[in-house]
Amino acid sequence: MKKGVTILGATGSVGRNALAVIDSLRDHFSIVGLTACRNAPLLRELIERYHPRYAALADEEQADALRSACPGHTRVLGGLEGVISVAAASEAQIVLSAIVGAAGLQPVLAAIKKGRTIALANKEPLVMAGGIITGLAQNVGATLLPVDSEHSAIFQCLCGNREQKIHKIVLTASGGPFYNTSTEALANVTPEQALAHPTWSMGAKISVDSATLMNKGLEVIEAHWLFGVDVESIEVVIHPTSVVHSMVEFLDGSIIAQLGRNDMKLPIQFALTYPDRMECPVERLDITEVSPLEFFPPKLDKFPCLALAYEAAKVGGTMPAVLNAANEVAVDEFLQRRLHFQEIPTIIERVMRDHQPVADPRLGDILAADEWARESAMESQRSHT
Amino acid sequence: MKKGVTILGATGSVGRNALAVIDSLRDHFSIVGLTACRNAPLLRELIERYHPRYAALADEEQADALRSACPGHTRVLGGLEGVISVAAASEAQIVLSAIVGAAGLQPVLAAIKKGRTIALANKEPLVMAGGIITGLAQNVGATLLPVDSEHSAIFQCLCGNREQKIHKIVLTASGGPFYNTSTEALANVTPEQALAHPTWSMGAKISVDSATLMNKGLEVIEAHWLFGVDVESIEVVIHPTSVVHSMVEFLDGSIIAQLGRNDMKLPIQFALTYPDRMECPVERLDITEVSPLEFFPPKLDKFPCLALAYEAAKVGGTMPAVLNAANEVAVDEFLQRRLHFQEIPTIIERVMRDHQPVADPRLGDILAADEWARESAMESQRSHT
Numbered sequence: 001m002k003k004g005v006t007i008l009g010a011t012g013s014v015g016r017n018a019l020a021v022i023d024s025l026r027d028h029f030s031i032v033g034l035t036a037c038r039n040a041p042l043l044r045e046l047i048e049r050y051h052p053r054y055a056a057l058a059d060e061e062q063a064d065a066l067r068s069a070c071p072g073h074t075r076v077l078g079g080l081e082g083v084i085s086v087a088a089a090s091e092a093q094i095v096l097s098a099i100v101g102a103a104g105l106q107p108v109l110a111a112i113k114k115g116r117t118i119a120l121a122n123k124e125p126l127v128m129a130g131g132i133i134t135g136l137a138q139n140v141g142a143t144l145l146p147v148d149s150e151h152s153a154i155f156q157c158l159c160g161n162r163e164q165k166i167h168k169i170v171l172t173a174s175g176g177p178f179y180n181t182s183t184e185a186l187a188n189v190t191p192e193q194a195l196a197h198p199t200w201s202m203g204a205k206i207s208v209d210s211a212t213l214m215n216k217g218l219e220v221i222e223a224h225w226l227f228g229v230d231v232e233s234i235e236v237v238i239h240p241t242s243v244v245h246s247m248v249e250f251l252d253g254s255i256i257a258q259l260g261r262n263d264m265k266l267p268i269q270f271a272l273t274y275p276d277r278m279e280c281p282v283e284r285l286d287i288t289e290v291s292p293l294e295f296f297p298p299k300l301d302k303f304p305c306l307a308l309a310y311e312a313a314k315v316g317g318t319m320p321a322v323l324n325a326a327n328e329v330a331v332d333e334f335l336q337r338r339l340h341f342q343e344i345p346t347i348i349e350r351v352m353r354d355h356q357p358v359a360d361p362r363l364g365d366i367l368a369a370d371e372w373a374r375e376s377a378m379e380s381q382r383s384h385t
Numbered sequence: 386m387k388k389g390v391t392i393l394g395a396t397g398s399v400g401r402n403a404l405a406v407i408d409s410l411r412d413h414f415s416i417v418g419l420t421a422c423r424n425a426p427l428l429r430e431l432i433e434r435y436h437p438r439y440a441a442l443a444d445e446e447q448a449d450a451l452r453s454a455c456p457g458h459t460r461v462l463g464g465l466e467g468v469i470s471v472a473a474a475s476e477a478q479i480v481l482s483a484i485v486g487a488a489g490l491q492p493v494l495a496a497i498k499k500g501r502t503i504a505l506a507n508k509e510p511l512v513m514a515g516g517i518i519t520g521l522a523q524n525v526g527a528t529l530l531p532v533d534s535e536h537s538a539i540f541q542c543l544c545g546n547r548e549q550k551i552h553k554i555v556l557t558a559s560g561g562p563f564y565n566t567s568t569e570a571l572a573n574v575t576p577e578q579a580l581a582h583p584t585w586s587m588g589a590k591i592s593v594d595s596a597t598l599m600n601k602g603l604e605v606i607e608a609h610w611l612f613g614v615d616v617e618s619i620e621v622v623i624h625p626t627s628v629v630h631s632m633v634e635f636l637d638g639s640i641i642a643q644l645g646r647n648d649m650k651l652p653i654q655f656a657l658t659y660p661d662r663m664e665c666p667v668e669r670l671d672i673t674e675v676s677p678l679e680f681f682p683p684k685l686d687k688f689p690c691l692a693l694a695y696e697a698a699k700v701g702g703t704m705p706a707v708l709n710a711a712n713e714v715a716v717d718e719f720l721q722r723r724l725h726f727q728e729i730p731t732i733i734e735r736v737m738r739d740h741q742p743v744a745d746p747r748l749g750d751i752l753a754a755d756e757w758a759r760e761s762a763m764e765s766q767r768s769h770t
Contacts (some may be wrong), residue, residue, distance in 0.1 A: 100560075156641060160545025165662045170672065237672055247644070247672070252658075252665040254651060255644040255672075256541060257630070266639060273637075277550045280637040287555065287622055287632070292677035 005272065006033035006054070006092040007012050008083065008107050011042040013203045014098035014121040014147065017264045019046070021272065022069075024281045029272060032092040035083045037103070040066050047074050052167065054089050056082035058103070087111040090203055094272060096147065097122045100205050102321075102370055105129060109363075112142045115307035119271035121147035123222040124328075128321035129366050130225030145271040149200075150219055152267030153245035153258035154227060159275075161250065169229055170247040170255075171219055172239040173298065174199045176211040178341075179238065183302055191334060191342040199242040199262050208331045212344050213298070217309020218327075221320050224313060231313040236306060238296040243285070261285050304345040308352065315356040318369035326351035333381055351376045389476045389658065391418035391439070393468065393492050396427040398588045399506040399532065402649045403481050404431070406657060409666045414441020414657060416751040420468045422488070425451050432459050437693035439474050441467035454514035465491065472496040479657060481532065482507045483589050486713050487706075487755055490514060494748075497527045504656035506532035508607040509713075513706035514751050515610030530656040532613055534585075535604055537652030538630035538643035539612060542659075546635065554608055555632040555640075557624040558683065559584045561596040563599075563726075564623065568687055574726040576719060584627040584647050593716045594690075597729050598683065606705050609698060616698040621691060623681040628670070644692070646670050689730040691739065702742040703754035711736035718766055736761045 005022060006172070009015045019247065022029045033054035036043040040062040047055050047070050055070070057063040063078025070076050073148075077085055080103075086094055087107035096119040097104050104122035110212040111118055120126070126133055138142050146152050150171050158166075177196050178186060187233040194211040195204060202210070209215035213236075220234045245267075247257040260266050263282045270277065300307050312323035326348040333339035339347070351373050358365045390407060394400045400421075407414045418439035421428040425447040432440050432455050440455070441462040442448040448463025455461050462470055465488075472480055472492035480496040481504040482489050489507035496503055497518065505511070511518055522529050531537050535556050543551075562581050563571060579596040580589060587595070594600035598621075605619045630652075632642040645651050648667045655662065685692050691711070697708035711733040718724035724732070736758050743750045 100681065158545075160543075160660075161662070167669075244642075249669070250662050252651060252654060252662045253645055253667050253669050254541060254655065254662070255670060257629075257642045257644060259640040259642060260638055266637065269637060275545075277546070277635050277637045277639070282638050284552075284634070284638050285640060287680045288682050290681040293680075295672045295676040295678075297673050316717060 002028060002030040003094060003272075004032040005029050006086060006089060006095045006111075007031070007098060008035045008087055008095065008104065009037070009098035009122070010034040010046055011039040012098055012100060013201070014264055014268065016325060018096050018268045019050075019097065020166045021265050021269045021280070025269070025272070025278060028278070033086040035086050035087050035107070038062060044069060052157055053091060054086045056086040058083055062094045064180060083107050083333055084110045088114045088266075090114065093117060094119055095266070096271070097125075100203060102324060106197060107138065108133065110368040112137050112144075113140060115140045115142050117143045117145060119145045119147050119268070121268070123148060123218050124324050126225045127218050127221045127324045128370060130221065130320070131360075132363055132366070133224050142228065145274055146222075147267050147271050148219060148222065149220040149227055149262070149264065149267045152270055154223060154248055156258045156270065157246070157248040157256040158227065161248075161256070165251045166227070166229055166233070166248055167253070168249040169227065169234045171216060171223060171234060171236050172242065172244050172246050172295075173213065173216040173236050174210065174240055174242045175238045175298075176213065178211055179240070179299075186302075186342050187340060191337065194334070195339065198240070202367065204335060205328070208334060209327070211341070212305040213303035214305035214309060214327050214344070220309055221313045225287050230233040231310055236298050238298050240294060241290060243290045243293055249371075258283060259287070284363065294365065305348065308345060308348055312352060315357055317359040318361045318365055319352065319355060319357045321361075321366045321369045322357075322373040323348060324354055325370045326377040329374050329381070330376035339381060347377050347380050350380045368381070387413060387415040388478045388657075389415050389417040391471060391474060391477035391480045391496075392416070392483060393420045393472055393480065393489065393645060394422070394485065394507070395431055396421040396424040397483055397485060398586070399483035399649055399653065400454060403483065403653045404435075406650050406654045406665070410654070410657070410663060413663070415489070418471040418474050420471050420492070422484070423447060429454060432461075438476060439456050439471045441471040442469055458556045468492050469495045473499050474501065478502060481506055481653070481656070482510075483532075485588060485707060493518065494521065497522050497529075498525060500525045500527050501528065502528045504530045504532050504653070506653070508603050509531055509709050511610045512603050512606045512709045513755060514748065515606065515705070516745075517748055517751070519610050526553055529611065530659055531607075532652050533604060533607065534647070534649065535631040535651045536608060536611055539608060539633055541643045541655065542631070542633040542641040543612065544653040545634075550636045551612070551618070551633055551638050552638070553634040554612065554614055554619045555634060556601060556604055556608060556619060556621050557627065557631050557680075558598065558601040558621050559595065559625055559627045559628050560623045560683075561598065563596055564625070564684075569725050571687075572725060576722065579719070579726065583625070585649075589720060590713070590716055593719060594712070596726070597690040598688035599690035599694060599712050599729070603709065605694055606698045612697055616695055621683050624684050626675060627677045628678055644670060644672070690733065693730060693733055697737060700742055702744040703746045703750055704737065704740060704742045706746075706751045706754045707737055707740045707742070707758040708733060710755040711762040714759050714762035714766070724766060732762050732765050735765045
């Protein structure tokens with residue numbers, strides 16, 4: 001029997017890689033639903049290729065046009081409500097969430113509520129509402145499987161081991177394109193330079209996050225929620241070539257690491273086939289060809305975003321949602337050339353300083369904090385320039 | 386309840402490390418039996434310290450003296466028969482075999498027959514009689530746990546994964562003390578130089594085997610039997626600092642590696658506490674301090690022992706036992722300064738060439754092949770000099 005898969009964010013980088021994985025394993029998986037934010041032409045193409053039962057476009061206007069253009073088999077929905085409906089569709093055993101940013105939160109919650117297995121490529125919902133997501137998953141018995149390469153690595157290192165025996169998680173970071181750039185030169189960094197990631201080919205938002213090291217900060221918070229480990233026991237290590245995707249050190253001092261090619265098809269496929277493994281159409285890694293493997297402590301003062309993420313995690317409550325929202329705004333402003341690269345952490349820090357965190361937040365508190373932080377970041381940006 | 390542990394070869398390097406582990410976990414383990422080959426003074430000391438129920442000394446004459454010197458609580462046996470009796474003693478849940486060389490074969494078989502969990506630090510029995518040992522263990526439901534650091538690494542990498550999904554095992558090798566020595570200089574290598582292993586502190590026989598790379602060859606055969614993987618799918622990679630103890634590449638291209646300090650207490654403790662992990666009195670590894678990690682393909686023509694081991698494994702039957710016996714004799718002759726370092730593989734190759742292998746051998750065939758190979762190696766050595 002084929003497993004039904006719904007892909008949220010099917011037109012993005014992870015979504016398209018997931019479709020490539022499913023193309024190569026079409027005897028094992030079928031597409032139930034596909035959603036996208038606003039790339040209507042590509043979503044239409046995918047509907048024609050995969051004939052999913054459901055599709056949704058977050059952009060309502062384009063959704064109407066898509067609906068009339070698409071054949072009868074696929075039910076095309078629109079808006080956030082439409083995306084949530086597709087996420088909850090009962091025909092899928094696995095929901096892969098590859099939505100970018102906070103927009104993934106409510107669709108992911110909808111899929112968890114229905115008890116689906118969630119393959120989570122979208123780290124922001126966990127950063128914002130990790131307690132709510134993991135608590136709900138536990139209550140309904142839904143499985144959360146990481147797709148981020150680092151978290152897939154940690155998950156693979158933990159297979160067969162007991163989580164309470166973890167001494168430390170070591171998250172590797174390439175350091176991004178500017179790790180060896182001088183602090184002075186950082187001031188003039190362009191979006192094009194920030195998007196040229198040295199080891200991974202990814203979407204725009206995550207590429208900028210990698211350049212500021214905020215991506216690693218978000219990953220620290222994500223790992224905290226996925227694996228139940230305090231952020232103090234999650235260490236970031238710079239590993240320029242990203243061959244070792246992450247490591248777990250156990251109580252006895254033994255370290256288990258996962259290594260592989262830097263291709264998102266690997267962790268995506270592992271989340272789909274878990275607990276099984278299948279052949280993957282990715283070139284194999286020859287360890288003698290990627291030698292030597294180098295590891296350095298991170299330069300925290302040059303990349304303040306990482307320290308801000310640790311701080312938000314330690315404060316807890318609504319603070320990580322505020323960190324995330326302010327970062328989304330700042331990154332967008334940087335990509336629109338309205339903010340310098342080094343001002344990204346300045347904006348985030350200012351918004352965090354002004355925030356009164358709510359402890360043990362409900363979803364409403366988190367969404368309110370998210371909205372407040374976005375406005376506050378925009379304001380801070382305007383008053384600053 | 387404390388688990389009872391018997392240590393075969395308690396006075397050697399692995400045996401003493403095992404006792405140190407048990408000292409630090411004395412609420413969890415107690416000593417049931419201790420055996421040694423000929424180090425009567427140390428065995429006597431250990432009997433006085435641990436009060437085991439059983440002890441045995443392979444050297445019969447010294448055993449008689451030890452028996453009269455030792456207090457009433459410990460039953461002291463002598464000879465191979467005595468060691469076998471202690472190995473089979475029913476009070477132990479775990480039998481750690483740290484005997485050096487082929488001498489471990491019959492005690493290990495005796496412990497397996499009784500359904501004990503065997504922590505196997507002694508690779509030669511598996512090389513000689515892997516089919517018999519693993520077949521017997523399967524029949525009686527005895528568990529074999531590896532203690533060799535490389536095989537413990539592979540075992541840890543496989544935890545939670547399915548063995549039939551292995552694409553390749555990558556055994557790391559430090560390369561030994563002579564990896565960068567010129568072929569000309571190898572001719573004049575002394576036993577003292579061969580015993581100075583760059584990354585591990587070990588006994589004499591295994592240190593010489595590491596210098597010739599025969600140790601890695603024996604490990605390839607050991608891994609074949611322990612993990613049911615063809616030797617063609619077991620690759621050796623030179624990794625000078627031995628930080629990565631070994632790796633497993635799975636069907637999907639994902640590689641899991643185990644890393645740690647080069648201290649035998651780690652894999653010994655893991656075999657004792659498995660499937661649990663406990664704190665270990667070994668300094669933790671900081672990956673940034675051991676950076677960079679280098680990996681190279683092995684120089685097969687400079688170290689012919691590795692190729693000989695692959696060849697013996699491919700021929701199968703009694704050939705690996707012959708390889709092992711000829712190697713034991715040649716290493717001993719080298720340590721006695723009666724053979725040059727580079728003549729070790731020459732002797733082994735000659736004995737292998739003269740051997741008529743028996744397919745699907747019984748224990749008698751293996752013991753006969755072992756005896757024949759030892760005589761043949763001695764003869765070859767005498768006629769050669």
